[in-house]
Amino acid sequence: MNTFLRFFSSVKLAIILIIILTVASIVGTLIPQHRSHEEYLLRYGELTNLLEKIQLTKVYQSFWYLGLLFLFALNLTICTLLRLPPKMKRVFRPNLHFQPADITALRLHQKLQLNAPFDSVRLNIHKILKSHHYRLMEKKDDSGLALLARKKMAGLFGADVVHLAILLILSGGLTSGLFSFRADLVLHEGEKAPIAQAGFFVRLDSFETEYYPGGQVKDWKSSLTILEGEKEVISRTIEVNHPLNYKNYLFYQSAYGWDWDKAEVEIRVRMDSEQGLEKSARIKIGEKVSLNDSLNIYVHRFLPDFVLDENRRPSSRSNEPRNPAALVEVIRNGEKIFSGWLFARFPDFGQVHPDKSAPLSLQLKDFSASQYSVIHVSRDPGLGFIWTGCALIMLGLFLAFYWPPREIRFWLKEEADRTMVFAGGLASKQRENLAREMELIIASLKKRK
Numbered sequence: 001m002n003t004f005l006r007f008f009s010s011v012k013l014a015i016i017l018i019i020i021l022t023v024a025s026i027v028g029t030l031i032p033q034h035r036s037h038e039e040y041l042l043r044y045g046e047l048t049n050l051l052e053k054i055q056l057t058k059v060y061q062s063f064w065y066l067g068l069l070f071l072f073a074l075n076l077t078i079c080t081l082l083r084l085p086p087k088m089k090r091v092f093r094p095n096l097h098f099q100p101a102d103i104t105a106l107r108l109h110q111k112l113q114l115n116a117p118f119d120s121v122r123l124n125i126h127k128i129l130k131s132h133h134y135r136l137m138e139k140k141d142d143s144g145l146a147l148l149a150r151k152k153m154a155g156l157f158g159a160d161v162v163h164l165a166i167l168l169i170l171s172g173g174l175t176s177g178l179f180s181f182r183a184d185l186v187l188h189e190g191e192k193a194p195i196a197q198a199g200f201f202v203r204l205d206s207f208e209t210e211y212y213p214g215g216q217v218k219d220w221k222s223s224l225t226i227l228e229g230e231k232e233v234i235s236r237t238i239e240v241n242h243p244l245n246y247k248n249y250l251f252y253q254s255a256y257g258w259d260w261d262k263a264e265v266e267i268r269v270r271m272d273s274e275q276g277l278e279k280s281a282r283i284k285i286g287e288k289v290s291l292n293d294s295l296n297i298y299v300h301r302f303l304p305d306f307v308l309d310e311n312r313r314p315s316s317r318s319n320e321p322r323n324p325a326a327l328v329e330v331i332r333n334g335e336k337i338f339s340g341w342l343f344a345r346f347p348d349f350g351q352v353h354p355d356k357s358a359p360l361s362l363q364l365k366d367f368s369a370s371q372y373s374v375i376h377v378s379r380d381p382g383l384g385f386i387w388t389g390c391a392l393i394m395l396g397l398f399l400a401f402y403w404p405p406r407e408i409r410f411w412l413k414e415e416a417d418r419t420m421v422f423a424g425g426l427a428s429k430q431r432e433n434l435a436r437e438m439e440l441i442i443a444s445l446k447k448r449k
Helices: 002-008 011-030 037-053 063-092 100-104 118-131 153-179 383-402 431-447
Strands: 108-114 135-141 144-151 181-188 192-194 201-211 217-228 231-239 244-246 249-258 264-271 277-284 288-290 295-303 306-308 314-316 325-332 335-343 360-368 371-379 406-415 418-427
Touching: 002 063, 011 063, 063 153, 100 108, 100 406, 100 418, 108 431, 118 135, 118 144, 118 406, 118 418, 118 431, 153 383, 181 192, 181 201, 181 249, 201 249, 201 371, 217 244, 217 249, 217 371, 231 244, 231 249, 264 295, 264 325, 277 288, 277 295, 295 314, 325 360, 335 360, 406 431, 418 431
Parallel strands: none
Antiparallel strands: 108 418, 135 144, 144 406, 181 371, 192 201, 201 217, 217 231, 244 249, 249 371, 264 277, 264 360, 288 295, 295 325, 306 314, 325 335, 406 418
């Protein structure tokens, strides 16, 4: 049992675990986490199977990383539990059975004789030490009076508070990993979506995009309503960095977009052979419109930002309408007379691949699509542990470095009209400050009668 405790409470083990966890965390940062197998194959090739086997593609959820965290938490717990009892005893049950020999064995000590009665010296020591914010305890026996003055004793527990804080942060991280909830909701105006396991719905009432004068996006605003069954509970407009909090679920404005698969385009058609036929028609993607008994127009596809990929196939470079194009087909009397892409920004580029020469002019005049809002929903039950741990780390570091405990021990013995005084100071840090303070205390004591 003692071997077990010595091993798991050792500082060397803590240092080794910290180094391994640091290296593992760096690896988890450098290697993208939770990506598809195909993406890892493109990036790492033959190493992919090895990376996945040893769980370097999901480091923070791997059994070995969680095992290291458990060992580190066990090390901190055992170390703290072994160190606490002596500290608690020192603070709450201090030793008052010291003698002059115990005081003179301290690095900081003084011996002096005062030409003053015992009770007067004792009273003066109490007054002087209280003026320096010390708390006093004393014990008298036949040999003399033992007097213990202490302050800032909470500093003894600085390291233990830091240990507790780290354990809270680890617990919070584990709680978040196991029980947190995150999802992205894609909502059109008027749509609602259930929040898994929460028992309520969120509805998007309206969505607005604000722009700078130059055309850049300034802000997104979504008006949300929370519904419990059919009852509207709360309505609020959210924007970037200003989420809605309901039952510890946070609703963030994440992104926006257009539903281009359900877009509607306006096509202008001009045919010289049809007595100068010139018409405009609004057509939804995947549908057709008949301009007359013999002429039909089909819109098969719409791309907001047309580009040819590496295989020379049409695709969209982004979801923004930077280079809008529609794939259009024109049928006259059952015969295809045009099939090609129309570009809104390049109206003269109207016949990309005409199947047959025809006195036909087509133009993509306008396009529209409903906007949607992307709402990021998150619930992190471990966040309270993490923030509490961060606050306790700051408190523990303050206690450890800026609140060092101090003890001054006095032993008084009455000799006729004089009083023999032994004084010794004890401090684990800032001994020079304690030495200066003791000089001031002794000097004040000598001046008093």
